[in-house]
Amino acid sequence: MTTADEREHRDRCAISGIGTTDYSRNSGRTDLTLAMQASLAAIGDAGLTAADIDGIVSCDMNLVRTNDLIHTMRLDNVEYWGEVGPGGVAPAGMVGQAVAAVRAGLAKNVLVYRALNGRSGRRYGQAPPSATVEKVGGNGSYDEFFAPYGMNTPGQIFGMVARRHMIEYGTNEKELGAIPIACRNRALTNPGAQMHGRPLTMDDYLAARWISDPLRLFDFCLETDGAAAVIVTSTERAKDGPKPPALIRAIAQGSPPRPQPGQQFPILWRDSITDGSAQAAARTLYRRAGMGPDDIQVAQLYDCFSITVLLQLEDFGFCAKGEGGPFAASGAIELGGRLPINTGGGHLSEGYIHGMGHIVEGVKQIRGESTGQVEGAQTCLVTSTALPPGSALILKAA
Amino acid sequence: MSTAVDTTAVVTPRSLPFTDDLDTGGFFAAAARGELAVCACGSCGAVLHAPTAYCAACGAWAAEWRVVAGTGTLYSWTVVEHQTHPAFPVPFTLVLVALDDEPVRLVGHLPGRPDLEVGQQMRARFDTRDDGTVVPDWEPA
Numbered sequence: 001m002t003t004a005d006e007r008e009h010r011d012r013c014a015i016s017g018i019g020t021t022d023y024s025r026n027s028g029r030t031d032l033t034l035a036m037q038a039s040l041a042a043i044g045d046a047g048l049t050a051a052d053i054d055g056i057v058s059c060d061m062n063l064v065r066t067n068d069l070i071h072t073m074r075l076d077n078v079e080y081w082g083e084v085g086p087g088g089v090a091p092a093g094m095v096g097q098a099v100a101a102v103r104a105g106l107a108k109n110v111l112v113y114r115a116l117n118g119r120s121g122r123r124y125g126q127a128p129p130s131a132t133v134e135k136v137g138g139n140g141s142y143d144e145f146f147a148p149y150g151m152n153t154p155g156q157i158f159g160m161v162a163r164r165h166m167i168e169y170g171t172n173e174k175e176l177g178a179i180p181i182a183c184r185n186r187a188l189t190n191p192g193a194q195m196h197g198r199p200l201t202m203d204d205y206l207a208a209r210w211i212s213d214p215l216r217l218f219d220f221c222l223e224t225d226g227a228a229a230v231i232v233t234s235t236e237r238a239k240d241g242p243k244p245p246a247l248i249r250a251i252a253q254g255s256p257p258r259p260q261p262g263q264q265f266p267i268l269w270r271d272s273i274t275d276g277s278a279q280a281a282a283r284t285l286y287r288r289a290g291m292g293p294d295d296i297q298v299a300q301l302y303d304c305f306s307i308t309v310l311l312q313l314e315d316f317g318f319c320a321k322g323e324g325g326p327f328a329a330s331g332a333i334e335l336g337g338r339l340p341i342n343t344g345g346g347h348l349s350e351g352y353i354h355g356m357g358h359i360v361e362g363v364k365q366i367r368g369e370s371t372g373q374v375e376g377a378q379t380c381l382v383t384s385t386a387l388p389p390g391s392a393l394i395l396k397a398a
Numbered sequence: 399m400s401t402a403v404d405t406t407a408v409v410t411p412r413s414l415p416f417t418d419d420l421d422t423g424g425f426f427a428a429a430a431r432g433e434l435a436v437c438a439c440g441s442c443g444a445v446l447h448a449p450t451a452y453c454a455a456c457g458a459w460a461a462e463w464r465v466v467a468g469t470g471t472l473y474s475w476t477v478v479e480h481q482t483h484p485a486f487p488v489p490f491t492l493v494l495v496a497l498d499d500e501p502v503r504l505v506g507h508l509p510g511r512p513d514l515e516v517g518q519q520m521r522a523r524f525d526t527r528d529d530g531t532v533v534p535d536w537e538p539a
Binding site for chain 2: 131132133134135136137138139140142143144145146147148149150151152153155156159160161162163164167209210211212213214215260261262265266268269273
């Protein structure tokens with residue numbers, strides 16, 4: 001039940017500035033330089049200077065600390081900072097923490113950033129740091145139940161989840177393939193996308209090599225060097241800025257009961273591995289927003305893998321449970337369809353900035369500036385929901 | 399949270415479980431006796447999976463290890479084709495087995511690309527690694 005208190009943040013804050021670096025396989029720059037470039041771009045986009053930034057929210061997986069930016073960018077007036085995790089399920093929650101700070105009067109202009117050399121540095125698709133340790137597990141990781149069998153990358157988890165979804169609901173590979181193809185189609189009109197200029201057909205998708213069956217190469221997101229940042233402020237201040245404000249209608253974090261302990265692999269111990277974590281975040285988000293799926297015209301859905309998107313189409317109520325495959329394959333997720341998704345190309349084809357790029361693209365849709373613009377888009381769903389408990393938000397035109 | 403990456407670190411040639419964790423070590427102690435065991439509450443009987451010292455169902459701190467039959471059904475699987483760890487040459491299949499007698503699932507490893515069917519019967523076996531650690535694993539029954 002919606003309480004008066006939780007309606008308090010509705011439309012009261014906005015994103016007033018966005019900034020990214022280029023997205024590449026080898027940035028030739030440190031994480032710190034990437035973070036600063038995106039942050040400076042966002043600050044300028046908001047019509048602000050370093051002196052105006054009084055709050056910072058980081059992601060727990062950023063190597064760049066908030067004090068790194070405070071020091072190197074001369075953010076001399078910071079009076080609030082925070083951190084949200086874990087990793088890719090943080091971004092909407094990071095914006096949410098900024099909203100909470102603004103609403104509490106703890107900050108006026110909050111910088112929210114994510115930076116990583118995800119291709120030239122640590123690559124999440126390779127064996128993780130635990131693979132450099134001979135005896136794996138313990139300390140609440142539960143890796144001892146997974147790593148000794150050869151399970152040590154996220155793709156293997158999602159391969160099992162995708163197989164189970166096919167078993168339970170009859171989802172097939174062409175339905176899954178419709179998702180990377182839609183994201184690639186959006187990248188074709190986005191010159192900033194890593195996969196710009198490289199069309200992807202269903203034949204290409206099916207012929208590509210297996211990674212973790214039933215997932216193939218194009219079911220996996222890119223690995224990217226880059227950074228993205230946004231500025232969160234009050235709606236009143238955003239309206240004074242140079243760009244149209246993207247109002248934050250509502251934000252939510254949510255978890256199913258008994259989601260998993262440890263980081264990711266114990267997700268396979270849940271009662272159901274095809275009920276996404278997003279269901280909980282979706283319920284809370286729509287309740288706080290006073291909206292439902294019918295109010296959403298466009299969505300930026302966290303796409304570490306194709307199957308992640310498919311689950312979210314179900315979990316956010318755009319189709320019935322189990323119907324994500326037919327919905328994706330129907331054309332609904334392409335421009336002109338019921339719910340265009342990932343309109344800059346997403347993680348699958350634009351660049352993998354762990355969900356922060358999706359927030360930037362959502363703001364572009366609200367401003368009418370997207371390279372894959374949905375005509376007349378007034379509300380955009382942006383998700384940071386993969387398998388661990390995550391977050392989501394709705395952006396709205398003023 | 400420090401996620402500093404040592405880019406000179408070398409991936410180990412083999413991958414063994416840490417068997418001395420205070421919450422999970424009982425699993426491997428049972429395996430060393432040739433038994434498959436799950437963690438359960440000694441007070442109310444509820445299964446505690448993931449293994450933990452606390453029972454949220456009844457509030458007791460009475461976790462113990464309960465021997466199970468060692469049989470289960472295949473819940474899901476994935477065939478790994480992309481090489482990531484030298485200890486596990488591709489192709490191999492990761493299986494997820496649901497125990498017959500307790501609400502617990504466990505992961506196992508099968509070499510290659512065996513023909514599998516959801517729900518097929520699986521049985522536990524015990525794999526002695528080259529350092530003597532006994533690790534439960536799974537195979538088609």
